[in-house]
Structures are given as structure tokens and as C-alpha cells.
Amino acid sequence: MPLIRSVFQDELDGVSQTLLDLTAMVCTAISEATTSVLNRDLTIAEKVIETDDRIDDMQHELDGRIITIIARQQPVATDLRALVTALRMSADLERMGDMAHHVAKITRMRHPETAIPTELIALIKNMGETALAIATKMGQVIATRNVDLALEVERDDDEMDQLHRQLISTLIAPQWSHGVESAIDLTLLGRYYERFADHAVSVSRRVHFLVTGNYS
Amino acid sequence: MPLIRSVFQDELDGVSQTLLDLTAMVCTAISEATTSVLNRDLTIAEKVIETDDRIDDMQHELDGRIITIIARQQPVATDLRALVTALRMSADLERMGDMAHHVAKITRMRHPETAIPTELIALIKNMGETALAIATKMGQVIATRNVDLALEVERDDDEMDQLHRQLISTLIAPQWSHGVESAIDLTLLGRYYERFADHAVSVSRRVHFLVTGNYS
Amino acid sequence: MATNATVVSAMKPTMPWQPTRGDRARSVIRLLISALLTYGIVALTPLKGKLAYFFVFIALSTFITAVDKFRAGGKKAAQDSFVSALALTAGVIVFLPVASILFTTVSRGVKGFHKTLLTDTMAKASITDPISMGGILHAIVGTIMIVLLASIISVPLSIMTALYLTEIKGRASGFIQFLVQAMSGIPSIVAGIFIYAAILVNTALRGSAIIGALALAILMIPTVTRTSQEVLRLIPNDLREAGLALGATQWKTVATIVLPAARSGLVTAFILGVARIAGETAPLLFTIGAADTLNLNPINGANSALPYYTWRTLTGGTPESMQRAWTAILVLLIVVLALFITARSISRRRIS
């Protein structure tokens, strides 16, 4: 007998697809936000900010859809967990979009100056790339529900924490010469990347719940 | 005919109650975190950190319970919105607990020094009190589902933003004499209070969705 | 749109599916045409008599209606109207003999009513005497006695057999069911001569009410058994299971739940059984002897009964005796009708 419930299955698949779409948008956003802050590129920054609005809309739409599916299909067990998990993932993804938005806002705030002193460009670039890598990997975790891959995301996050610590120690080192204002900018910038990665970890962890039904 | 569904109603009430309990814990946490950071009080800081663990556990338990209720009672319309909203609120509340935790961690990190220069004590105290006030009001919004009160929370958040801006301008003012490290601490501290208030606003806004079914 | 835009204006109920005045007029016209044609055909052909009118009219009106319907709705409609005409005809055919029987019986029977009809016997009168003499008291009493005795014998047996078939459903159920059905086919005369052959031949016993009742009981058993069985079968099995699940024994379940639930149905079964035997003549010819006088002793001495009395008076052959027959049969008819109406009102009460 073939699988029944085809409509429901289509709807579940649609939710997964939207999560992947959101992930893709978030990846673009963080990558472009990094570019904008490194290159003082206001146009790209504006684009990121705009993307975030679209991410927010999409998230709202997705949440509404998930609630409708729960109301109409009344799923239980794995199906219900998948939907509730999607609901939470979408919140994380939205926050990740916000973080990219915040990064882009720093570009805008300092424009036409640069927010990043030359000696930190490499570090920030590294953070941006790590963030992108984590987000990409997170997308794979969503798509494959692979719990092992989720662990890798956590390891990448450790790397991000490492970079973050490195950033702070640079700021508080006596050699620091760019003043308090710049330090504050960079503190926040670092925190944004760090939080971005945290949210990615959180999304990956939710896959664990989805698969096993338990919080790890 | 009396209301049927008494078991379900009890369960819904239980969820609301847990949200209120969480709110109370969050209020205590932020208030104590402020005290600890102002008074360099390590004991209280440790207590806050421990409270956060309990908040996390409680949130997990609540989420599990909500999923079970959805699976077992298969609610629709307002009931379903109430549960989904509770699921999101619990995430916000958990983040608010985290923020208090972060504040307390600053106390611990700087101990036995103080993290707050004397000239900022009043401001931080004010931020702490505003945060508490917002969280308390948020609790009332949860309890009463009063959409107007939710607007007040947003106004209080504006006040918080105001204080935050004031803090940052103090830090970047040329008069600043406490060095970059302290400035970084205070930047993060400020951001914690500001995010705390943001989450409270987010909780209040969810009440709007709960009542009307629309995102405002 | 779409909400009940509170049109409180009271809409009037309509029945758009019912024939309109036009439709009715059309069918009247069809019947008139059929009648005219019938008249013409009977006048012009060798067909004669009421019967000819009847059949020609039916055939014509059926045909004309079918043709008319065909023009409006095609073959489907024509077939439909043809069959409905046939069905109506059958109903009329059934109606006619009953009307005739009732009319004949009443119109002929009432002529024999007189003062002492219900209070006197034929002890001092002969059946060929003028109508105003004698009466049928002895026959009425005899009938009542015989029917009661037959019921006393057959009802318990019948209900127990029905219970066996519905409650115990024992291994022999199929066989017993078969026997009961076979019994319902026993011709009444066979019951009569059986009792005669079994009891009256070669014994000192003579015909009496009880002997007649035995013959009638044979006829009554299958009717009561089968009706009771139907009634008991209608009692949902859930009820029995509910009783058993409450810790009752089967006997208690039957006595407290099944039988009370079936009570009115069982009464109906009993009355139908009585109606079945009250008019029986043939078995009594051999079994109750022949009495013209009142005999209150059911187990001894010849007795009479209404059908039996009718039979006897018929054989008299004179106008007086014929008149007595019609009158007796009218009384019997009234008795049977009364039973019948009682049974129906009971079963109707059960439905509501």
C-alpha cells in the first residue's frame, strides 16, 4: 500500500523547503554583511538590511503555515516534533538574519569610515567565513537530519568562540590604539558573529530532538 | 451546560501558570544579577547562575509538556495559538534568564574588582530597575492577555534604549577614564539589559498574536 | 453574502416537486379521454359488462398516461408511469373483494339481529324456525372457552420454543425452526381429524370444548411461535450482553430483560394466534360434538362455536337458516375484528 497522507506529506516537505530557503538567505546575508563591513560597502549593507526584512516576513509566513498545519492535520509523534522544531528553527534563523543585519548596521553607522582596523581585517574575515561555514553546515543538518553532522556544527562553534576570545584579547591588549569607540564596535561585532554561530548550534541541536524526541 | 474539556483546561492553565512562574524567576534573576554586579556580590551572582539552570530545566519541561498537550488534545484556534505562543514565550523567558546569567557572569569575572565605575552605578542601577519593571509588567501581560498593557511594555523598552544610548555615549565620551576593558564590559552589560528588555517586548507582542491571531 | 443576512421575512414553505394544478388538470383530462374511449369501445365491440368497462378503462388510461409521459420525459418516464399504473390497479383489485365481503356480510347479517340473539341459545329453537327465535349465546360462550383453552395450551409452549430458538440457539435450532415452519403448513382439517383419530376413535371420550381446543392449539402454536420469535429477535443482542455483563444468569436476563422488553410484542403474538383460530371451522367439525345448548363445562359434553354454528345453519338450506348463518358470521367477524384492532393498537403503541 502506498503512503497515504500525501497532502500532509507535501505540506511537511514544504516546511522543510522553506527552512532551507531561509538558511540560504541567512548564509547570503552573513556573507554579504561580512563583505560590507570589511569593504565599507554601503550598498551591500543596505541589501543585507533589506534581506533581513524578507527573512522576517518569510519566517512569519512559515510560522503561520506551521500553525495551520498543526490545526488542520493534527499531527503526533515525529510529525508533530518536526513541526514544533521547525517553529523553533525558524526563530533561530530569523535571529541569525538579525545578526547579519546588525553587522551591516555597523558598516552603515561608521560609513564612510571603516569599522575595522587593518590589523583585525583578517580576524573578522575569518569570523565571517566561519559563520558562513557553520550556517552552510547547519543547512545540511536540516536537510539530512544527520545527528553526527550536528556535532560538527558544535565543533565549528568552538572555533568561533576561539576567534571571539582572540578578538577581545586584541581589544584589551595594551597595544590597542583605535580608541574606545572602535573597541565597542568590535566588541559588538564579535558578539554578533558569536551569537550567529550559537543560533546555528541551537538549530543543529533541535535536529537531535526531532530525531530522538529527547533534549540532548 | 457547563464547560466540558476540564482536563484540557487544567492543562492549559498549568501552562500559563508555569509561564508566570518562569517570569517570576526571571524577575528575581535580573534583580539579583543587578544587585550582584553593583555590589560585587559573588554569592548572589552564583545564585543567579544557578537560577538560570533551573529556568532552563523548567523551560525544557514546559516545552515537552506543551508538545504533549498538542499531541494529546489536538487543539485548534485560540487554544492552539495559546500553546504555540507559550512555546515561543518560554524561549524568550529562557533567553531572559540567560541575560541575567550573563550579567552575573560579569560580576564573577571581575571579582573582587567592581565592573562598574562609580559614575555609572546610578545608570546601571536604573537599567536594572527598568529591566525588572519591564519583566514584571510582562508577567501581567501574560496573566491578563491585556493588549494595551503590552503597548506599555514597548514604551518602557524605549526608555531602556534611551538608557542604553546614554551608557554608550558615556563610554565613548573623551572623559572616559576606565580603559578599554571596562568599556567592553559595560558595552556587553548594556547590551544584556537591552536584549533582556527586547525579549520582554517580544513576549508582550506574542500576546497580541495570541489574542488576535495576527502578527501586529 | 453567504451569512444569514437576517432576512426575517417569513419564507413560505413550498413543494416544487408536487404536481401543479396544471399537472392535475392534465391527468383528469387523460382519465376523461380514457373513459370516453372506453365507453365507445365497449359499445362498438362484443365486449360486455362491468368487467369489460373495468379492464378496458384500466388498459386505456394506463396507455394514454404512458404516452403522455413519454412526450414529456421519454422512455424512462413512460415506463415509470406504466408500472405505477399497474401497481395502482393491483391495489384496486385487492380492495374490491374485501369491500364486497364486508358489504355483503353486514347487509345480510344485520337482518338477523334480534333481541335474544346474544342471550338465548338454540335449545328451544330449530335452525329453520323464524329468525326471531333462539340465539347464539351457546356458540359465543363455546368459542370463548375453546379459544381460551387453546391459548392456555399453546402460548407457553410457543413462547418457550421461541425462547429456545432465540436465546439458547441450541444445536437443534435449525431443525426446530424447520419443524415449526412445517407445522404452520398443517391444514386445519388435518388437525381436526388427527385429534379425532388420536382421542375420539376407540375411546369413550366424546367431543367437547377441550378436545376442540386441542385441535386448535395445534394450529395456534406455529403462529404464536413464529411471531414471538420475530419479536424476540428484534431485541438487540446488546441488551442480553449487558445483562450478562452485569453478572446475571441467563435465566435472569431472559426473565428480567428480554421478556419485558418484548412484552407488547408477545401480546400481539398471542392475539394474532387467537385471530388465527377463532374463525376455524373444519377442525371443530370432528372434535366438539354438536350442541345447541349452553354448556359451561369445558371438559365434558358437546359444545358449540360460532363458526361451527354457521356451518350447521348453512346446511339447513332454508332461508331462515341461511339468515342465521349470515348473522352468526357477522358476529364472528365483529369478534375477530375486535381482536384484530386490539392487536394493532398494542403493536402501534410499541412503535411510538
Add this chain to the structure above:
Amino acid sequence: MSTTVHTTVAPREISTRPRPSDRLFRAILNVMSYSSLLILTLIGTFLIFRGFETFRDQGFKFITGFEWTSNVVDGVEKGTFGIGAMIIGTLLIAFTAIAIGVPISAMTALYLNFYAPAKAKALLTTILDLMAAFPSILFGLWGYFVLAPMAEYWAKLLYKYFRWIPIFDAPQPAFARSPFIAALVLTVMIIPIVTSVSREVFSQAPLDRIQAAYALGATKWAMIRTVVIPFGASGVVGGAMLGLGRAMGETVAIYMVLNIAFINNLHILYGVGGNVASMIVQKWGESGLVESKALLAAGFVLFMLTLIVNSIANLIVRYAVKSGK
């Protein structure tokens, strides 16, 4: 749980020994239910026991013979008894009645269930039930006084126009007290049984199926053809068989309208006929000892005849009901 015990488990014997009260109850019903067997056996036994001498003396000719004479020679009663004509007459009348009555009954049942307006339905149902309750002697009286004169006229018409059909032919134009008239009386008598059985079955035609047919655009007749008749055909057959059984055993009414004679006659319009039951009544009064034994033997034959017809009827109904489902 479900600890996969793969051993084959033997059914356990359940001790369903009922309480004494139940055992008594079941025992009583068991015994009582055999009363019908007892009665049937007794009837058969007694009739054959009393009629034994007749069977012995007459042999097979008792069934096939057409002669019935009895005389006293030297104080000894002697006779030749053959009821062939009676048996043939019985069957002829009964089948004729069925042939006329069943179509009318079936159509009436359809009319009642599907065509009649509420009032007509109530009236006609009452009338049918009434007919069933009429004493048979009443039918006899009515048949004799009212129906017979009319039917004689119909018989003449039939004879006139249809005598080319063998059974409507007659050796002489004598139509009074013919099998035809007896059959008409019987027709009226069996219509209520056949109709009520058919109506009952038709009315049980499942409403949901009827509605399904209508919802598929059926006219009333199309619906009846597709739903009601397949469902109820067995019921009509059953009703017809019951009617047949009744028709074969009818005594008094036939006695009054039929000219009983020991002549083999298959022409229904011809005023000579036979009927076992009526013959017994006719001969009973003046019969001597030997003849009355012959009459009891005739009763036994009639008994067996109706028993066989009814058994066949039951088999047919049972088969029809099973295949209908």
C-alpha cells in the same frame, strides 16, 4: 510485554458450567422446543395408524385411483377408495390461485411501499390485515353467494375467447362450481398472506440503497428494478409458497363453492373438481367405519402433501435469502 512465547499454546478449556437455575432453564426450553416434533410425529403416526387398513387394502391405487365407492355387502363394509382426482384437483386449484394471486400481491406490495399516498397506504394495509383475519367460512359464503355468479360469467367469456388454450376448454359448457371459481376464492384468501410477506420484505429494502439509486438519477421504477426486486424476490417466492401451502389445505371455503366429483378434470372452467380436504368433510357425515378409515388415510396423504410443499418452500426461501445477501 508480548514476550514472544513461540510455543504453540493449547486452548484452555473454559469451565462454563452454568448455575443450577440456568441449567434448569435451559433444560426446560430444550424439552419444550421439541413439542413441535412431538406433535408432527403424533399426527403422522395416528393418521397412518388409523388409516393403515386402507393403505393395505387399496395399495397404491389409493393415490392414483379415481374411484370412491363404499357399500355394505352382507353386513360387511367394502369399498374402493382412490383419491387421485382429489389430489389433482387440489393441486390444480392451488396453482391456479397462486398464478393469479402472486402477481397481484407483488404489485400491491410495491404499490403499498412505493406508490400509495399515506392515507391509501394505511387503508389498504388495514384491509389486507382484515382479509387475513376473516374466517374461511366467510370466504366460502361470499364465494358461494356473490363471487360464483360473477365468476361463472367470466368463465363463459374465457371459454368463448380462449378455449383454444387447453385449460380453458371444457367438455361441456357447465361452469358452475368449477375449479376456476374455487381458485378465485382461494386467490382472495391467499392475497393477504402473499402481500404481507412481500410487503414486509420490500419494506426492508435498505433505505440507503434506495436513496443511492435515486441519487444516481433513477426513476421510481428503475429504483425498484435495481434495488427492491433483487432484494425482495426471495420474499415473494417465500410468500407464494406459504400461500400454496395454505391453498392446498383449505377446506370449508372450497367445500362451499366446488362441485366435488371423482373425475379426473384438468379443465379449470369445467364445473367438476376435486379437493382432498373438502372431500373428507363431504364424506365424513355418512361414512361407515371402513370409509372413515379411508378418510383418515386421505388426511394422512394431505398432511404429507402439505408437509412436502412446505418443506420445499422453506428450502427455496432459505436458499433465496442466502443468495440474495
Add this chain to the structure above:
Amino acid sequence: MSAHEDLNSQNDNNGEDMTIANAQPSHAAPKSLSEVSANRLKDRTPGNAPLGTGLEARNIHAWFSKHLAVQDISLDFAAGTVTALIGPSGCGKSTFIRTLNRMHEFIPGAAMAGEVLLNGKDIYERGTDVTKIRLQIGMVFQKPNPFPSMTIGENVLSGLKLAQLKVTNKDDLMEECLERAGLWNEVKDRLGAHAGGLSGGQQQRLCIARSLAVNPKVLLMDEPCSALDPGSTLRIEETIGELAKSMTIIIVTHNMQQAARVSDYTAFFLSDGGPGKLIEVGPTNEIFSTPRDQRTENYVSGRFG
């Protein structure tokens, strides 16, 4: 659809309704929440033309003798949509749905008021051939009711036989209908078997196939799954989803989840002691997430009183 050519030519209103259906239940403005359903609708109304304009009920009242059972119900059923009728027992759902194909009139003493427009024509108009109406508005009942005396194949074609329609290629039609009802694979090897041997769910799909054979525009279903187990129920729901691509479906159900699952629009009836009335109608998403009327909310969320 080739097998239907003869049938179509019977339905005299075939050419005139080629316009796009504009009949829409009241609050039908597309919302973000209803995207899923909107998608479904898109699937279901490809060219829209063969589906006609759907069915419109205008101010329907229905009486049983003097008893007003249904009061003033106006509902539009857009072509190619599934509308669920929900409401507590006795609120007149069955009565209403039975006025839509003139089955109401079989009840002695029944009366009605209002209009039911099929392709713009009132089916209660005088002189309408009611059997033709019922051919265009099929019905599936609560209990599966195949004709037991017929084989599976004969059952599918029974509508043609009953309505005395001719069809050129019976085998194709049989296969097409069984296919659309989702039963073909299960019965293709035993079309000659008696329908009684099928399971309840299969019987119900056979009844659906039977309705399809006369090529109705509208299919009414009165609690079609209430006598079935959940597996068969889901199977039927899937079939409904498929069918809605080519016809208008109206389904009465006691099962709120079923209404939520299968329908595009939901109408809520309530009786309150008096006659049944329409309380609210709207896209199913809205009825189950943000109903406007408190009584609707109470009903769909299982609250009473």
C-alpha cells in the same frame, strides 16, 4: 474523459458556462495563512471551464411538515473546491445537503423555500427533470451502500443503467471511474466479483466510483467516513483531494479534523433549539485558526455551552 462524450451531450448546459467561476464564499480574500490551501485551489481549477460555476444555494429553508429544520442558508460553492459543513448533531447539515440534489423531497411532508442554482439555473424550477438534476449532483452516503446483487463492475455502471443512459466504451469508463476513486488497483482483477466482498472503505470508494460514472458536476457527501476505520477514512480523504480537481465537493462531517484536512472552505451550522442556521463560512484555515464567531471557535475547539 473520452468515455463521457455521450453523457456530456445530455447535460444541456454544457457550453454556456465557460466563464471563470467568480462565485466565492464570503471572506475569501487570500491571506498569508491560507497559502497552502490557496495552492490547492490553484491545482484544482486548471482551466476552470469544464467545472462550470459550481453550485449556489440561496436562502434555503427546509421544513419537515410544520417543523422548520433549516433557516435561510445562502452558500456559494465555487467550482473545484471542497466545502465542509460542520456543526453539532441536529443542526440541519444533512437536511441542507439533501435540498441540494432534491433528495429532501422524499420525506413525506417535506417542504422547502429558496433556490439552488446549478450553473445559474434553479434546480427547483417547475418542469425540471429531477432525475437529470441528480445525475449532475451526485451523492455519497454515510454507510457504504453498493448494490449487493451486482458485481463490482456492474456497480460502477449502475448509474448508467438506472438512468438508462448509453455509453460507448463501458470498460474504459469503468476503469476511469475506479481509477479516480482510487480503487482500480485493488479491484482490477476481480471486477466480476460481488461487491459485498469488499471492505467497508473499499465499498465506500466503490460508491464514489459509481457516482462518478454519470459524470456529475457536484458531489455531495453526507458523513462519508463515519462508518469507516481511520485507515479507510484517510484513503477516502485522499480520494476527495484528487476528485476536487475536477468537480465541486460538499461534505458533511462530524469529524472536525476531517473538515480541517480535506476542505478549502468550511461552513459552520448551529441550531440553538430552533432551526439550523449558518453561523460562519470561510476558508478552512481561518475557521480553524481565527474564526470570527465565538460559537464557531467554541465548536471547533471542542468547547460547548
Add this chain to the structure above:
Amino acid sequence: MSAHEDLNSQNDNNGEDMTIANAQPSHAAPKSLSEVSANRLKDRTPGNAPLGTGLEARNIHAWFSKHLAVQDISLDFAAGTVTALIGPSGCGKSTFIRTLNRMHEFIPGAAMAGEVLLNGKDIYERGTDVTKIRLQIGMVFQKPNPFPSMTIGENVLSGLKLAQLKVTNKDDLMEECLERAGLWNEVKDRLGAHAGGLSGGQQQRLCIARSLAVNPKVLLMDEPCSALDPGSTLRIEETIGELAKSMTIIIVTHNMQQAARVSDYTAFFLSDGGPGKLIEVGPTNEIFSTPRDQRTENYVSGRFG
């Protein structure tokens, strides 16, 4: 419970089972997720003593003639809990539940193997008075079946009459039972009326009240709501919740949501062509959120195949 004194003294195993129930379905270790249900359980087993140790089915097999319908089912029903039996049609739920109060044996040719322990005693033991067993294990059926020849009040007390038990204060008992079945308020003014006049849902509650009158320890319910509308269904579910405080309840249901709503434990049966088997049993929360067996997951989430 005062009205029950006489009855209790009839049940000869009254004193011996004052120990705390330790019979627990297999994976009954309390989980965080099951807090709600755990709370319920707490409510329901106040002193635990009057509830006994519940019912235990051990290796139950059931045959219809040679046909094995149910194979090797072992289930413990802890006192004061509600256990739902779910599974597709024909998987032997009814058969199993009917072995629990010895109703199975009414079917000609029925046979069984295994043991059913009520308070530790096998109800199939030789010499057991089966009528007494059925007094202690009540049963409510699919279709409401009050005794039509009795009034409402008589119906409630019919169990006493049938089992020929005496009770001191009939009126109190009647009120108590109707109260517990949640029907008292609706019928208190017409106890003398015939039961046929009640609605379906009320009739079913009357049947529950009838079962309660003989003070059973266990109540079996075979799809008690499948013939009822959703309102009455919720009402009955509420009653079940109340009753579980004072007795052990086992309910067969086709309605997954119902199982989810009312039960503390859920057992999933499946037949797979052969005899019905127990696939999984556990706290309802787990069965509906994290079932262990894939087949259970498929069934509860409406997937088949």
C-alpha cells in the same frame, strides 16, 4: 460509598489486597514529559487500597473455533489507571477485552488460553462463579443499550436486580451512581421516565451508571463513544476521567485523539493478517510523542503501509 456496604461484603477478597499496587505497565518509569499524566495518576490513587491491584492479563490467546484471533497478550492494568487499546480494525481489541470479563465464551466455539488475574486470582479458575466475576468487571458497550422496559432509575439498579443482590438504600445508590456517571443533574427530575427518551450520550452515561451500581473494580469499555456525537463524546470522556479516580478502566477506541485524551497508558495491537498481537504498550504520552515501534508511530500518526 456507604450504599455499597452490602455489596462489598460479597466480594470475598476485600481485606487481603490492602497493599499498594505495584503492578505497572512495562516502561512506566516516570519521565519528565509525562508529568501531566503523572499528576492525574496521583489524583486517582488517593489511598490506593480500595482499588486493589488492578487486573493482569497473562499470555492471553483467544480462538474462534480454530481461528486464533488474539495471540499471547500480556498486559497489566494498574489500579486507578485508564488504559486505551488501539489498533486497526480486526486486530482483536474487542476479542481481547471480552476475554477479560469472560464474555468471550458466549460465542459458540470460542476458546482461550492464558490467565486473567483479578486481585491475583485467575478468573478462569475452575469453580469460579462467572457471574460474580462479571459483577466485579463491568462492561460498557459500543451502542448505548439501556433496558427499554425499565425506567431510568430501574436501569441504574438493574444490575442489583439481575444479580439478585440486596442493597439497603436504593435511592442513595441511584443518586451516587448517576452522579458519578455525570448524569444526575440531567435526569434527577425524571427518574421514573423511560430510558428510551434520553439522548444517545445520556443513554451511554446511563449504561455507565448501571455498571457502577454493582460496584465493579474494573470497567471495560468497547468503543463507548463510537455511536455518539462529539459533544456527548467529550462528556463521556470527562466521566471516564472522573471514574478513574476510583476504578481501573480499560477502553477500546478507534479514535486516536480519544485514546490520547483519556488514557494514562496506551496499548497498540496489530494483526498483520495473522492473529492480533500486542506491539507496544506504554504511558500515553510516550506512545503519542515517542513511540518505540515504527508500526506504532505509523499508526498513531495516520500513516499506513
